[in-house]
Amino acid sequence: MRQITIDPITRLEGHGKIDIFLNEDGEVANTYFQIPELRGFEQFCVGRPVEELPRITTRICGVCPEAHHMASAKACDAVFHVDPPPTAKKLRQLLYNVFFAGDHTTHFYALGGPDFIVGPTAPASERNILGVVRKVGLEVGGKVIEMRRRTQEVLKVLGGKQTHQVTSLPGGVSKGITAEEAKKIEEHCVWFVEFGRFTVQAFHDIVLKNKEYVDLILSEAFTSKTYSMGLVDENNRVNFYDGKVRIVDPSGNEFAKYSPADYLENVSEHVENWTYLKFPFLKNVGWKGMVEGQESGVYRATPLSRLNASDGMPTPLAQAEYENMYQTLGGKPVHATLATHWARVIELLCAAEKALELSRDPEITGTHIRNIPTETPTEGVGIVEAPRGTLTHHYATDAKGIVTKVNLIVGTTNNYAAISMSINKAARGLIRRGTPVTEGALNMIEMAFRAYDPCFGCATHTIPGRMPLVVRIREANGELLEEVRR
């Protein structure tokens, strides 16, 4: 048996580590994707006043604190049985959609996009945001930086801080916005929609017009037939902030649709003792191991899964592109993992459109922004769509609102089994007897999991769009046969 260790070891404690074992014939025997860290939020949040959790759970992830802030705030609303006034809900949703547009921008241009924009086999030194800028021009690079700056500016106004927001309280928000602030935000949102259109067009020009890329997207090595999960509104359209969780089976038929409070009837978690992260699966299908198909409880919760699990987008430009994607890729559902990038730019455009709509809503400057809770707190679940997947916060408290139980199922965690399977499939597809492991092959394995925008420890992001890798291939006796690094 030979062992290949892919150690995206840069962030040793949070990234994850891949071991690939080869049999005596030099073929892939198995792969293990390990997560080496646990911080224990679920346990140390016990004993805290529940209204503090939107300010504590943000620290699960400094890249997407908005998602934890919102899921937590919604769980708090449920714990206190209080419904925020319309203005408060709209302010939260405005913040959330602006965040979504910004976060997807970062992934598309800096993390996942370079594979396509610069090319999957381009030199590693080019396959990063700087390479993207060189390829598409400084003007575009400037736009990406401007997008980031503008979204951060809006987040600071609405969230109090640009990282680790503080404004959501049980029953609403702590701070409204003035007409002047709303006007300024509207100007930003107009710009975001333009940027979204531009990005969708860029995806068409760079990716879809290149037959080689389209073939890659549709190839078997990058396909996983699993269940799809996503939050939908009352018309089964994609909603990032609110609604019911809908699950469709690998053929696209509705399998389940549940309110946040019923998540435990639908999702369970499997434990393996060689990793710190658990494997969520569909309770009513069951854990059958890391396998695809109708009989396996493995599901995915990604931008693509959200589109698969919905009947459409809530905004016109995004809806048009949604129809375009399914028409081009042969109908719903799409199981091509790399099409997640297409779904992501559709969501970027949707979030921008939604934010613009909210910024123009006359209620957005309302002054009734909180309903003070009056009922005895008990238990509640809050679910939002994080950019990387469905995010569930479940709290129980005593009669004073002191937390007695916390259960979290975090965006990327949903996809742990699916990511492991994608790695396995890509490795089997590219590592063959007698074929040296090349830099390009490494990148192909990376592409399999980068499509998920994985955020392990909810904090695993490498800005240049490639995880620096060291691959060592050893004989069973430990002798180093080959080392590929970059």
Place this chain on the structure above:
Amino acid sequence: MAKPKLALYWAASCGGCEIAVLDIHEKILDVDRAFDIVFWPVAMDFKYDAVRAMEDRTIDLCLFNGSIRNSENAEIAHLMRAKSKTLVAFGSCALEGGIPGLANLTTRDEIWGYVYKGSPSTVTQNGGTYPQTHSAMPEGAIHIPEMWNTVKSLDQVVDVDYYIPGCPPQPDQIWSVVEYILSGKPLPPAGSILGAGDKTCCDECTRERKEKKLTKFYRPFEIETDPAVCLLDQGIVCMGPATRSGCGALCTKANVPCRGCYGPPPNVTDQGAKMLSALSSVIDAHDPAEIEAILDQIADPMGTFYRFSLAHSILRRVQKS
């Protein structure tokens, strides 16, 4: 002349410190121009072995964020200490354990017992199982780091030269530190706090303070507050008096109380003790029993007064048998 060598590292953290560095926007290009960035896992190619191969004290400046939570965090902390001339604890977690340090209110066994066995979504077979550092799989051996029982700050593991507080440090403060270093001016005495003020958060807060005497405390969700008046005066526990200035009082501007992320003010070692004494001075009672009864209204003093600083406080952790 060769450019000074800069390294940035994250241990047990959330990534927010890295985002804060990126939030200096186009000035990041100035940093890139001024420094030779030799190690920045989040943003650059992996050069871990290259760091190991360096002569000791090769790196001029290392900004280290994240708390020390497992065996690998500690290993890298020792490595970066050895290779760096100047090691800076960057952000609340590295300074004082941060929010992950609240895990010192519990134990590793309690965390594992809940996460891997007790949680309502977790399915266990044969009594369940815990992660193990070394696993013998059918195909061969794989391993993961050892999670510690107690979260530590960086300076509880290695010597630290300077500290930059905040969760996360505010981008303008980060830039001011970088600018200062680039100016070539002599560095302040070792152990100094950089990128922050030398007063309390109250000093930056624009709310009017009347030193009102309190008989009742409220939780932030319970009442509407007056945006022009000190939150503590309105009975909301606000960590401002026990917190160093530097953030610009962002939270109180957003109508929510300070939670102390910039750490204790100058000449205070224990933020929680400082907060307790600050509260005692605003309570409208003289009888110790009466004072205690009023303080008892405060929900979760431990998790509030030591929200970010427990691991570095005089308490460090809560002992559990």
